[in-house]
Structures are given as C-alpha cells and as structure tokens.
Amino acid sequence: MRIFTRLGQPVRQLFFAVIALLMAFPFYWMVTSALKTNDEIWRSPPTLWPEVPLWGNFAAAWNEAPFARYMGNSIFVATAIVVLQVINSGMMAYALTHMKFRLKGVFAGVILFGYMVPATAVYLPGYLVLSELHLLNSYGGLILSNCVSVFAIFLVRQAFLQVSHELVEAGEVDGASHMRILWTVLVPVTRSSFAVLALITFIEQYNNYFWPMLITKDPGLQLVSAGLRSFFVEGGAYGLKWPLIMAASSFTIAPLLLVFLLAQKTIMQSVNMTAGSSKG
Amino acid sequence: MTRSKVINGLKPVLFTLPAMIPFILFWLAPLLYVLYLSLTEWDFMSPDKTFVGLQNYADLFSNPAFYKALRVTVLFCAGSVLPVISIGLGLALLMNRKLGGSALYQALLFSPWVTPTVAVSIVWSWIYEPDVGLANTVLNFLGLEPIGWLQDPKWALTGVLLVTIWKSVGWAMIFYLVALRNVPSDLLEAGELDGASALQKFFRITLPLISPTTLFLFVVQIIQALQAYDQINVLTQGGPSGSTRTLLYLYYQSAFESFQIGEASTVAVVLVFICMLLSVFSLGVSKRTTHYQ
Numbered sequence: 202m203r204i205f206t207r208l209g210q211p212v213r214q215l216f217f218a219v220i221a222l223l224m225a226f227p228f229y230w231m232v233t234s235a236l237k238t239n240d241e242i243w244r245s246p247p248t249l250w251p252e253v254p255l256w257g258n259f260a261a262a263w264n265e266a267p268f269a270r271y272m273g274n275s276i277f278v279a280t281a282i283v284v285l286q287v288i289n290s291g292m293m294a295y296a297l298t299h300m301k302f303r304l305k306g307v308f309a310g311v312i313l314f315g316y317m318v319p320a321t322a323v324y325l326p327g328y329l330v331l332s333e334l335h336l337l338n339s340y341g342g343l344i345l346s347n348c349v350s351v352f353a354i355f356l357v358r359q360a361f362l363q364v365s366h367e368l369v370e371a372g373e374v375d376g377a378s379h380m381r382i383l384w385t386v387l388v389p390v391t392r393s394s395f396a397v398l399a400l401i402t403f404i405e406q407y408n409n410y411f412w413p414m415l416i417t418k419d420p421g422l423q424l425v426s427a428g429l430r431s432f433f434v435e436g437g438a439y440g441l442k443w444p445l446i447m448a449a450s451s452f453t454i455a456p457l458l459l460v461f462l463l464a465q466k467t468i469m470q471s472v473n474m475t476a477g478s479s480k481g
Numbered sequence: 482m483t484r485s486k487v488i489n490g491l492k493p494v495l496f497t498l499p500a501m502i503p504f505i506l507f508w509l510a511p512l513l514y515v516l517y518l519s520l521t522e523w524d525f526m527s528p529d530k531t532f533v534g535l536q537n538y539a540d541l542f543s544n545p546a547f548y549k550a551l552r553v554t555v556l557f558c559a560g561s562v563l564p565v566i567s568i569g570l571g572l573a574l575l576m577n578r579k580l581g582g583s584a585l586y587q588a589l590l591f592s593p594w595v596t597p598t599v600a601v602s603i604v605w606s607w608i609y610e611p612d613v614g615l616a617n618t619v620l621n622f623l624g625l626e627p628i629g630w631l632q633d634p635k636w637a638l639t640g641v642l643l644v645t646i647w648k649s650v651g652w653a654m655i656f657y658l659v660a661l662r663n664v665p666s667d668l669l670e671a672g673e674l675d676g677a678s679a680l681q682k683f684f685r686i687t688l689p690l691i692s693p694t695t696l697f698l699f700v701v702q703i704i705q706a707l708q709a710y711d712q713i714n715v716l717t718q719g720g721p722s723g724s725t726r727t728l729l730y731l732y733y734q735s736a737f738e739s740f741q742i743g744e745a746s747t748v749a750v751v752l753v754f755i756c757m758l759l760s761v762f763s764l765g766v767s768k769r770t771t772h773y774q
Contacts, residue, residue: 224651230604230615302493311509323749330510348503426711427599468595
C-alpha cells in the first residue's frame with residue numbers, strides 16, 4: 202500500500218507507539234492504582250504515579266480473600282481440562298481421519314452441528330444435567346463438563362489430515378496398534394497443533410467465569426474470575442477498597458501475561474492455525 | 482475370526498467414546514432438553530413441569546422486553562464486530578511493512594485478549610467512575626462535559642462496547658497480519674505494472690485475497706458478541722433500564738434470577754436459531770464469494 206508506505210517509518214513508529222501506549226494504559230492504571238492510598242485514588246485530578254508506592258497493598262489483598270485457593274483452583278481445573286481435551290480430541294480426530302466405520306458421517310455431522318451452537322445457550326439444561334449426575338459443586342463437574350471441545354477436535358483433525366497417509370500405513374504394515382500409531386507417529390508430527398490447543402484451552406479455562414460460577418456455589422471451589430468478582434462486590438464493597446481491588450486484579454492477570462510472554466510465538470502461531478481450521 | 486472382526490469393528494467406537502460421551506451429555510442432550518423446556522412452564526422448585534405447547538413462544542414474541550433485548554443484541558453485534566474488523570485490518574495494513582519494534586507492538590496490542598474479561602472489566606469500571614475516573618478526567622481536559630459512562634442509558638452500551646473492542650482489536654490485527662503476509666507479492670507487482678493505483682490494488686487484489694480471514698473473523702466475532710456476558714455482568718448487569726441487556730443477558734436473568742425456566746429456554750432456542758442461521762449463511766457466502774489460494 203503506497204499511501205501507507207508514504208507515511209514513512211517515523212510517522213508509523215509514532216502512531217504505533219501512541220496506540221500501544223493507549224492499549225496498555227488500563228494495565229498501567231491497574232498496577233499504579235494498586236499502589237495508592239484510598240485517598241490518593243479518589244483525588245482529582247489523578248496522579249500518574251503514586252506519591253508513596255504502597256507495595257504492601259498486594260499482600261493485603263492477597264490475605265483478605267483466599268486468592269491462593271482461587272488461583273490454585275483455576276490452574277488445577279484448567280490443567281485437567283487441557284489433558285482430557287488432548288486425549289479425547291486426539292482419539293476422536295484419529296477415528297475421523299484414519300479409521301473406517303459406519304457412523305463416521307453421523308459423528309462428523311453432529312460435531313459440525315455442535316460448532317454452530319453457542320455454549321451459553323445450553324447452560325440452563327446443562328446445569329440440570331449436572332445436578333442429575335450429582336456433579337454440581339465439585340471439581341468433577343467443573344472438569345467433565347468442559348472436557349470436550351468441538352474446536353479442539355476440528356483443530357486436531359485438520360492437523361491429522363495434513364499428515365501423509367504413507368506414514369500411517371507404514372505403521373500399520375509394521376503391525377503397530379492404532380493407539381501406538383496415534384501417540385508415537387501422529388502426535389509427534391503434529392505437536393505444534395497440540396501445543397496451540399493446550400495453550401488456548403488453558404487460557405480460556407483459567408479465564409472462564411459464567412459457567413463455573415453457575416455450577417459451583419461453594420466459595421472453596423470458585424475459580425479466580427468468580428473469586429475476584431466476589432471480592433470486588435463484597436470485600437471491596439465498591440469503592441471502599443479500590444487499591445486492594447486493583448492489586449487483586451493485577452495478580453489475577455499476572456500468570457496469564459507471564460504465560461503469554463513465554464509462549465508468545467506459539468500463541469501467535471495459533472492464529473494462523475485457527476484461521477486454517479475454519480476453512481475445513 | 483468373527484471375534485477379531487467384532488473387536489476390529491468396536492475399535493472406532495472406543496476411539497470416539499471419550500469425546501462422544503461428554504459431547505452427548507453436555508451438548509446434545511442439553512440442546513434437546515432446552516427445546517423441551519421451552520414448551521413447558523416451570524419455576525425450578527416445583528416437582529412438575531406443565532406442558533404449554535408454543536405458548537412461551539407466543540408470549541415472547543409479544544413481549545416488548547424481548548424486542549428491546551433483540552435491538553440491544555443487534556447494536557452490540559454491529560458495534561463490536563464492525564470496529565474490531567475494520568480497526569484490526571487498518572492496524573495490520575500499517576504494520577505490514579517493515580517496522581522496527583513491531584514484535585513489541587504486537588504483544589502489547591494482543592495482551593488484552595489473553596487476560597480475564599472479569600479482571601479487565603473491573604479495571605475499566607474504575608476508569609469509567611463518574612467523578613474521578615480517568616475517562617471523565619480526559620473529557621474534562623479536552624473541555625468536554627463528563628459522561629455517565631455506565632449510569633446513563635444513552636452511554637452505557639458505548640461504555641461496554643469500548644471494553645469489548647479494546648479486548649479484541651489486537652487479536653483481529655494478528656489474523657490480518659498473517660493473511661496479508663500470504664498475499665503473493667507478484668500479484669501486487671503485476672497490478673502495479675498494469676498501472677493500478679494503491680486503492681485499486683487494495684480493493685481488487687488484497688481485499689479479495691484476504692476475504693476468508695474477514696469471513697472467519699466476522700463469524701467468530703458475531704458468535705462471541707451473541708454470547709458476551711462477563712463484561713456486561715461486571716460493568717452494568719444489563720442496566721441502566723435495560724440499555725445493555727442483550728438476549729443472552731435476558732436469558733440469564735429469566736433463568737437464574739426470576740426462575741422462569743420456560744421463558745428462559747425459549748430465549749435460548751431463539752439464540753441457537755440465530756447462530757445456526759448465521760453459520761449456514763456464512764457457509765453459503767464462503768462457498769460463493771471467498772477466494773482460497
């Protein structure tokens with residue numbers, strides 16, 4: 202685009218510097234507000250940097266509500282879901298791409314149909330199903346109700362379709378079982394898809410709010426988003442403790458920003474793959 | 482012989498069960514169940530559900546609250562999807578040429594997408610604070626009147642939309658960056674030799690070639706907008722006076738606040754119907770007009 206290149210490097214540098222600052226500003230505002238006193242946070246005009254940074258606010262917020270528990274719950278539940286999704290979408294995708302059976306078309310159709318249904322629309326009956334199974338208010342309910350993802354099956358299926366059939370046939374000739382072919386031939390070749398799947402699922406589940414909040418009433422089972430929200434409403438009492446609320450938001454977000462920094466390449470790569478899998 | 486045949490026949494079943502059992506339990510069965518519930522009247526507590534046929538649908542379609550929620554939903558979809566796609570594309574076009582530090586810019590623009598909606602919405606609710614919040618401080622600095630960002634029915638939806646757009650725009654940009662990199666440069670050079678202007682090249686070559694990405698973003702963003710809950714719950718809870726109550730929020734409130742299961746299920750069925758209509762429509766569009774390389 203010549204109109205854009207005509208703008209030249211410095212102009213575009215300046216433009217992106219401003220945009221990036223604007224986008225990142227809420228994060229900056231969150232952390233600096235966490236360091237202020239309540240009086241300073243309510244002062245107008247606001248101060249850009251706290252007069253005396255109160256690092257102790259982080260510890261105070263951490264101790265005021267069971268955040269260790271909330272984050273532990275989120276990390277545990279998200280990890281368990283990732284493991285289960287890797288297993289069941291790997292096996293499902295293998296059956297859909299490398300096995301012959303009568304119901305194949307039906308299964309593929311049913312899953313495509315599931316892709317079109319918004320998850321939130323089935324929350325109410327899903328809640329009733331969980332209650333029938335006596336899985337409300339349990340880790341089991343949180344994990345099992347999220348352990349299958351249509352998106353994951355699509356992503357893995359797409360990856361398996363690109364693996365050459367000769368590779369699989371060679372394994373069959375050697376007399377390897379389907380399980381062996383799947384885990385020792387296909388999965389290693391398509392590991393970047395699995396890495397993407399694991400990361401995206403982890404982020405999504407760690408952040409999950411609506412559904413876990415509905416199916417767990419026990420505060421000891423709350424995930425971090427719901428825990429933060431109840432701290433915001435009850436403990437923080439809307440404005441009485443804004444610095445502590447900001448501190449709590451900061452350490453809720455921190456693990457994800459860390460994961461993002463460490464796995465930036467894989468996450469960005471996922472964009473390429475999800476765009477690819479949508480074509481299939 | 483027959484026994485090994487049976488075992489071989491069972492293998493595909495065994496491979497699909499780990500996915501199909503939870504899929505049936507938590508997707509398919511609930512979907513049929515919600516369809517049934519929409520034909521009943523039930524308050525969650527009483528042991529019996531009364532079968533009422535299509536009464537819930539008749540009630541819903543004559544309820545002004547439904548049309549208001551439908552209107553808010555359409556506004557929410559248009560107001561989030563169009564800006565996300567167009568700003569995302571604009572940013573990607575600007576970044577597509579060599580730019581120092583572009584990795585850092587990408588990371589900063591993308592980071593809101595990774596972070597929990599609840600946490601960032603809480604931060605935004607502080608930014609929107611009417612008296613000392615940052616948003617009104619900036620307006621004041623520019624010599625403008627302060628706005629009741631989340632308190633004024635005229636502005637509340639805009640407030641929620643800004644957060645939604647902020648969260649997704651970097652994500653859309655990354656998709657477009659990937660798509661733009663895949664546009665073959667010899668095509669653009671050929672266009673240049675034919676004397677095409679920059680705008681002509683953009684509309685005739687680039688835009689058609691990245692149309693699969695546009696379609697993908699469009700569908701995903703609309704489905705996300707139809708399901709938006711977290712930011713509405715934290716920022717406005719559907720208020721003030723219903724100005725941010727989408728269909729999904731109406732569904733949530735009638736199911737889990739007023740326990741009108743029949744009415745809620747009817748809204749859910751309507752939502753599913755809209756999503757399927759959109760998916761079928763986009764499939765049709767993609768077959769007809771998008772260009773795959």
